[in-house]
Amino acid sequence: MKINMFDIVGDFGEDKDAAAALREADIRPSIRKGQRVCLDFDGVTLVTQSFIHALISDVLRTTGEAALELLEFENCANVVRGIISTVVQYSLDSMLASASLAEEEPRRQKSNQPMRLNGKKKNVKGKAAKVRHTKSRRK
Amino acid sequence: MKVFLPNSANLQNITGLLSGLDLSNSKTFDFSMHKKWVAVHPVVLAMTACLAEKFREGGGVVTGKAENVPTLAYLIRMGLFKYLGVDPGKSITEHEESGRFIPLTQIQNNDELKQAIVNLVPLLHAPAAVADPIKYVFSEMVRNALEHSQSTVGAFVCAQYYSESKRIAIGIADAGIGVLNTMRQHHDVQSSRAAIRLALQPGITGTTSRIGGNEFNAGAGLFFTKSIATLSRNRFCFYSGDSMFRLMKTRKRYDPELHADPNDDPHSFVRAPLLKGTVVGIDLSIEQGFEFAALLEAIREAYFIDVKQKKNYAKKIRFSP
Numbered sequence: 001m002k003i004n005m006f007d008i009v010g011d012f013g014e015d016k017d018a019a020a021a022l023r024e025a026d027i028r029p030s031i032r033k034g035q036r037v038c039l040d041f042d043g044v045t046l047v048t049q050s051f052i053h054a055l056i057s058d059v060l061r062t063t064g065e066a067a068l069e070l071l072e073f074e075n076c077a078n079v080v081r082g083i084i085s086t087v088v089q090y091s092l093d094s095m096l097a098s099a100s101l102a103e104e105e106p107r108r109q110k111s112n113q114p115m116r117l118n119g120k121k122k123n124v125k126g127k128a129a130k131v132r133h134t135k136s137r138r139k
Numbered sequence: 140m141k142v143f144l145p146n147s148a149n150l151q152n153i154t155g156l157l158s159g160l161d162l163s164n165s166k167t168f169d170f171s172m173h174k175k176w177v178a179v180h181p182v183v184l185a186m187t188a189c190l191a192e193k194f195r196e197g198g199g200v201v202t203g204k205a206e207n208v209p210t211l212a213y214l215i216r217m218g219l220f221k222y223l224g225v226d227p228g229k230s231i232t233e234h235e236e237s238g239r240f241i242p243l244t245q246i247q248n249n250d251e252l253k254q255a256i257v258n259l260v261p262l263l264h265a266p267a268a269v270a271d272p273i274k275y276v277f278s279e280m281v282r283n284a285l286e287h288s289q290s291t292v293g294a295f296v297c298a299q300y301y302s303e304s305k306r307i308a309i310g311i312a313d314a315g316i317g318v319l320n321t322m323r324q325h326h327d328v329q330s331s332r333a334a335i336r337l338a339l340q341p342g343i344t345g346t347t348s349r350i351g352g353n354e355f356n357a358g359a360g361l362f363f364t365k366s367i368a369t370l371s372r373n374r375f376c377f378y379s380g381d382s383m384f385r386l387m388k389t390r391k392r393y394d395p396e397l398h399a400d401p402n403d404d405p406h407s408f409v410r411a412p413l414l415k416g417t418v419v420g421i422d423l424s425i426e427q428g429f430e431f432a433a434l435l436e437a438i439r440e441a442y443f444i445d446v447k448q449k450k451n452y453a454k455k456i457r458f459s460p
Contacts, residue, residue, distance in 0.1 A: 012256065014278040017249055020355060046271050046431075048278050049359050058354030065455070072457040078432035079271065081458060086439040087357070088452050090342065094351025 001030050002074075006043035013047035013080075019054035028059050031070050042075035052087045060091040140164055140194065142187050144172035148179045149308070150374035150385070150420055154409055156183055157383070162412040168194045170203030170223055177208050181297040182310030182376065182420030184214075188222035188243050189295040189416065193314035196292055201225060217297055218243035240299045247293030252281050255296070271431045272367050272423055273298070273307055279360040280311045280419050286356070287345055288315025288417060306373070306424040314416040318379040321345035331380025332408050339365055339377065339384065339401040341442045359442070362399070364421060366438045369395045369404065373422040383409040397441035 003026060009015055030037045039055075041047075060067050073084055143159030156179070168191060191201050205211060205220065205227040212231045214220065220227040222243055241259060246252050256274060265273075277296065284294035290313035298309045322334040325348040337343050342351045344358030352358045361377070368375035368386055372395060375386040387405040389395040398404050 012274060012278075014256065014274075014282070015249065015253065016282065016355065023354075045267065046274060048275055048282075049357065049363055050279060050282060053352070053357040053359070054355055057352075057357065061351075061354075065452070068452065068455045068457065072459060074459050076458055078430070079435060082432050082435040082439060084458075085453050085456060086435070086442060088456055089439065090351055090357070090359075090442060092450070092452050094342065094349075 002038040005039055005041050011045045013044050013051045016050050016054040019051050023055055031059055031063055031067050036070050038072040038074055040074040041080050045077055047080050047083050049083050052083050057087055057091040061095045140168045142170050144177045144179055146173040146176045148183050150180055150376055150422055157411045160412045168199055168201045170225055172206050174206045177210050180420055181299050181308050184217055184219050185295040185297050185310035185312040186418045189312040189314050191223045192292045241297055243297045245293055245295055246281055276364050283360050284313040287321050288313040290315035306422055308422050310420050312418045318417055331382040335377055335382055335384045336401055340399050366397050368421050370434050371423050373424055376420045379417040381411055381413045383411045
């Protein structure tokens with residue numbers, strides 16, 4: 001299946017409702033069936049992270065890395081390519097993070113220890129996780 | 140309720156506005172301004188218009204008067220007195236705003252946002268390098284307000300281009316439930332300051348306790364917006380409840396650094412009058428030849444969630460050609 005994104009969102013992809021509708025109507029069903037989906041961004045010059053998130057993030061989280069074999073992104077401007085890369089990275093990272101926490105949960109309950117993420121104490125309710133990534137480039 | 144526009148209130152000195160702001164009494168709304176000079180950031184106009192609209196929605200009448208300052212025509216043209224419902228005592232000839240400013244605009248739904256963005260492009264009258272970050276911030280911040288704030292008057296936005304400094308200032312305000320009430324639905328936060336800190340961190344959203352968000356929200360819009368301000372060496376402010384976060388400018392002798400935790404940024408938290416709603420102000424100065432894609436790449440590097448099994452998926456994404 002090939003989807004022309006410009007026809008749906010114009011040159012600026014920012015409408016999350018449209019993205020979510022496309023995800024549920026076309027992308028998710030195709031991926032579930034193991035069919036390829038080509039998202040053609042020809043003519044789309046800018047997208048927001050929220051738009052791409054609504055478009056593909058949940059499909060990646062529920063299907064996992066295998067979804068990347070079926071998703072193709074065509075004619076992406078540099079900005080669009082960068083945003084897609086970001087969303088793919090954190091969607092699959094957070095899937096691994098959730099799996100890691102789920103694995104830890106029975107052990108934690110058994111030992112009555114606080115949850116941890118990246119070696120840091122994490123609120124038991126799954127809240128306020130501290131995610132710190134500093135790119136230090138001070139001269 | 141009292142709003143006093145001081146002679147100067149931009150992001151570097153916005154605390155001057157806070158000292159003349161009284162949001163405690165909701166039965167009256169008195170507007171006043173400095174008698175000799177008023178130069179304020181669009182965020183001040185957006186907040187003032189939003190507060191006035193919310194007050195009138197409750198059946199109140201805004202009172203006050205305009206002063207005949209040299210910038211009065213500008214304030215009228217931006218639409219401030221239209222939303223205040225106060226007679227400025229002067230009429231002006233409205234000139235074409237192309238490339239200079241975006242007057243106060245009330246946005247209450249998705250269709251109005253889309254229309255505002257369509258209208259925004261010719262107003263910007265700028266190359267993609269300049270227009271793209273503005274469109275991006277506009278969309279993300281207004282969508283945040285529409286989706287999370289429950290503001291019955293929607294969001295108010297306006298922007299101003301300063302040709303000398305090549306800086307674009309944007310203000311967005313809503314009169315909704317505020318960031319504390321939004322964040323506490325799924326997170327254990329007790330103060331506006333803690334809620335703002337949390338809301339600015341990547342991967343944390345008020346719609347779920349899950350890190351990385353849910354199928355509709357990633358918790359990244361504010362982080363991206365703050366990062367755009369950081370990397371363009373500009374300021375950003377976020378005001379909700381009784382707290383205001385102010386991101387300071389990165390000095391020229393340092394390379395800008397992105398931090399997931401806003402407490403690691405050059406910043407200050409300021410105690411402020413209790414605001415029912417959320418206000419965001421940002422300055423952007425984007426030079427010609429600037430690559431928005433490069434900026435986003437830097438943000439991406441700072442964003443990803445660092446788990447033990449961390450992998451780099453970039454090479455597995457099927458881009459073509």
